[in-house]
Amino acid sequence: MKPNYVFILVCCILSISQATVATPAASNGFRVRAVNLGGWLVTEGWMKPSLFDAIPNRDLLDGSTVQFKSVTLGKYLSAEHGGGTILVANKIFAMSSETFRLWRINETTFNFRVHNNQFVGLDTTDGVNLVAVENTPCISETFMILRNSDDPNRVRIKASNGFFLQVKTEELVTADCNGNERWDDDDPSIFIMTTFSAFDGEYQITNGYGPVMAPKVMREHWDTFIVEEDFKWISNNGLNAVRIPLGWWIAYDPNPPKPFVGGSLKTLDNAFLWATKYGLKVLLELHAAPGSQTGFALSASRDGTTGWGIDSISPTVAVIEFLAARYAKNPSLYSIGLMNEPSLWISPETVMSYYKAGYDAVRRHSSTAYVVMATRMGALNVTEFLPFAAQLERAVLDVHLYNFDHWTVHDTINDVYTHCQEVVSAVTTSNGPLSFVAEWTGEWMVPNATKEEYQRFVKAQLEVFDRATFGWAYWTLKHVGNHWSLEWMINNGYINFTASNPISDHLRVSSI
Known part of the structure; x- marks a missing residue:
């Protein structure tokens, strides 16, 4: 148990009493x-x-947590109820439901795991809307993170259907944007990504x-x-x-x-x-x-x-x-x-x-x-x-x-x-x-x-x-x-x- 882990417990014990010391491990006293x-x-x-x-995108390793803030709405991408239903973008502050754990496929491709341990993916009924319902990630739960070369925290997220995620309303997040070469603040497919690399x-x-x-x-x-x-x-x-x-x-x-x-x-x-x-x-x-x-x-x-x-x-x-x-x-x-x-x-x-x-x-x-x-x-x-x-x-x-x-x-x-x-x-x-x-x-x-x-x-x-x-x-x-x-x-x-x-x-x- 070491930092960041030593603070969980240090020399812990509750209501213990002194005991008789045992003999050494070996008859010759070896310890x-x-x-x-x-x-x-x-x-x-x-x-x-x-x-x-030397790891590319070393801040995006397995277990790193990320948050995505829509530049158009100024609100965070969120797994409604922590998972089990749709994705929304209606939270001003990022907490557990707005934090995603990464499973890294390669340096640009990932699965996003939500608070309740399901994975973000495309809704199988329409192939466009975003949901977090699967317990095991497959192709539909795979996404690419594309970073702006001038500002690596400014990103687009590409879904497995070939389209980019975009925030249309607070309750409607879809993967149906073609994308473009600009990174303007009025583009609903742009997110500000915050990373926390703890693993x-x-x-x-x-x-x-x-x-x-x-x-x-x-x-x-x-x-x-x-x-x-x-x-x-x-x-x-x-x-x-x-x-x-x-x-x-x-x-x-x-x-x-x-x-x-x-x-x-x-x-x-x-x-x-x-x-x-x-x-x-x-x-x-x-x-x-x-x-x-x-x-x-x-x-x-x-x-x-x-x-x-x-x-x-x-x-x-x-x-x-x-x-x-x-x-x-x-x-x-x-x-x-x-x-x-x-x-x-x-x-x-x-x-x-x-x-x-x-x-x-x-x-x-x-x-x-x-x-x-x-x-x-x-x-x-x-x-x-x-x-x-x-x-x-x-x-x-x-x-x-x-x-x-x-x-x-x-x-x-x-x-x-x-x-x-x-x-x-x-x-x-x-x-x-x-x-x-x-x-x-x-x-x-x-x-x-x-x-x-x-x-x-x-x-x-x-x-x-x-x-x-x-x-x-x-x-x-x-x-x-x-x-x-x-x-x-x-x-x-x-x-x-x-x-x-x-x-x-x-x-x-x-x-x-």
């Missing part, structure tokens, strides 16, 4: 001290925005570049973003594991379903070779499940829809089975995470049903790999899966603990020692699964914080998260934001894990 290799095999554009720079995940980058360019772009990224030297650096800097987020399409490599491209599996194979060479454990984690379990770009959602549900259990288990079968005998495999932070929209019963099936899939191939089960994103009760996981051998409960609720040093660090400590204690029991803080970071909301204040913040988190019996993983190794990047944090003296006691020896700063 995971890992770093996430985020943004590598599952794209998150906020981590490396330059990946998207920058794997679906957006691969579909945005298209089938010719996407394989080249993605393979170059996989080959350069994380390399063998990074694994050596990780090992030399006091860490003992890497957590690798994966997308479900990796199980279908080298020919995954479009728009995803092949090649990530070979990259993962290399990661295992490097991990073995430098003595690191590998924590695999299904970050993007079929249909998207979060609705966010980080889980490869196309347009913000959470499509994962009970019908998704079988294909998701197939992905886990594939990973377990391929890597179970690899000495570096330490755990398999069944799914990253499922949405609150998914019932706990459905999640547990999947977790049991996923656990069994791992066990068919390995009796030693730990199986990691994440709490639901935003769940007020982080212990909801605790009794279930307690019944399973070598099970791990995963919580993510970001700290973005406060704007002062004192309040944020105090929250770590109180609220976040309560979360860790709640999921750490003597007779339950092991506990794992799978994502935390050195970034916070404190403006103009000094290096010493960042060190105090990191110190507090390490003191608390070191109590997790499975361990913890920093988000992430590389990031354009310095304090999100563990590489930058270590290289610049904010964190040092190489001493026997990195908290007391290398972060010797007073607590508040």
Whole structure:
């Protein structure tokens, strides 16, 4: 869970009590001290925005939202009642019914999805009037956006019948205009388009570049973003594991379903070779499940829809089975995470049903790999899966603990020692699964914080998260934001894990 997502929930829990701390994950006291290799095999554009720079019309990617204002009426194109009937142009202000989500066909051609999830299309009775009634887009629901070369926000919209949309009245929007070369304010086929580009995940980058360019772009990224030297650096800097987020399409490599491209599996194979060479454990984690379990770009959602549900259990288990079968005998495999932070929209019963099936899939191939089960994103009760996981051998409960609720040093660090400590204690029991803080970071909301204040913040988190019996993983190794990047944090003296006691020896700063 990362921005724009961290504000949904930070260190959440309700009415939890202290619990007895469990024994370490292994008899020798081994605990995971890992770093996430985020943004590598599952794209998150906020981590490396330059990946998207060469996409044509990059503000019109899948999931981007658009609004169209008629220049003649000065009112917005709108799906009446949010969908299920005609299109109108009678709203002075744009809200949900006046906002359309894009499904990108190519750089100029799109489907428009409305608030109630239907798609804009031509009325089949006359082939001219505009309606939003279909749940699945076809040719009639396909439109071209033609931008004015002098003002890209000034557009015409061409329907599949070859004509342009025009606003005849507030209640009559049709596709029967021939168009012309002028872009005058008295032309009813001209709209002012406002775009909001909030999605920058794997679906957006691969579909945005298209089938010719996407394989080249993605393979170059996989080959350069994380390399063998990074694994050596990780090992030399006091860490003992890497957590690798994966997308479900990796199980279908080298020919995954479009728009995803092949090649990530070979990259993962290399990661295992490097991990073995430098003595690191590998924590695999299904970050993007079929249909998207979060609705966010980080889980490869196309347009913000959470499509994962009970019908998704079988294909998701197939992905886990594939990973377990391929890597179970690899000495570096330490755990398999069944799914990253499922949405609150998914019932706990459905999640547990999947977790049991996923656990069994791992066990068919390995009796030693730990199986990691994440709490639901935003769940007020982080212990909801605790009794279930307690019944399973070598099970791990995963919580993510970001700290973005406060704007002062004192309040944020105090929250770590109180609220976040309560979360860790709640999921750490003597007779339950092991506990794992799978994502935390050195970034916070404190403006103009000094290096010493960042060190105090990191110190507090390490003191608390070191109590997790499975361990913890920093988000992430590389990031354009310095304090999100563990590489930058270590290289610049904010964190040092190489001493026997990195908290007391290398972060010797007073607590508040």
